Amino acid sequence: MNEISMEGVPSLIPSKEGLELLEWSSIRVRRDRLLRETDHSQVQDSPLNDAQRAQAAAYRKLLRNVPQDVGDPFAVEWPEKPDFLK
Template sequence: MDTFFSATTGGFYLNGLHDEMPEDVVEITPERHASLFEGQAAGRRIVAGDDGFPKLGDEPAPGVEEVTVLARRRRDRLLAASDYRAMPDYPQSEAQRAAWLGYRQQLRDLPATSGFPAVILWPAEPTGN
């Protein structure tokens, strides 16, 4: 089977498997196809070159906005996972309740800490029941 790459879709197509292909497909050799996937497995990204052929590119570093969104999502998941610990009727000692409330407050305060979002010191979840 012949292998093709489309710069517009960033996808690979196989002759005989795909009945329809984008107009901009270019044929690539099996060796090039294999080396692209080896590079991808090593953490690189397959991108279209100026000539329309696929090449390996470096994954762009996430921007501050993306890192902030990811950090807030993680923080929100940790808060949601510990919501039940903040309920006044949850069976736990006062010390445990205070520890969990403190942990949750630390999570809420993370965005205001120095270095956020580039440097985040995630609080440890309290131990014990």
């Protein structure tokens, strides 16, 4: 019986590094979506009061820090969205 060589055949199983890159990409997409959803909270004519606007700004800052705060893309803890933004 002839042996079949798998050399030169690309693996369909992604490497750990490949999976991490995909997860970081997914995290950035989610973060950017969450930031866009709260853009309205920072405009001057927003219906939010000053305290709510400050709380929304703090939430947005936490979102922007998500990729830098964690070394493991599978251990990201997302900040809680303020109730008035839900």
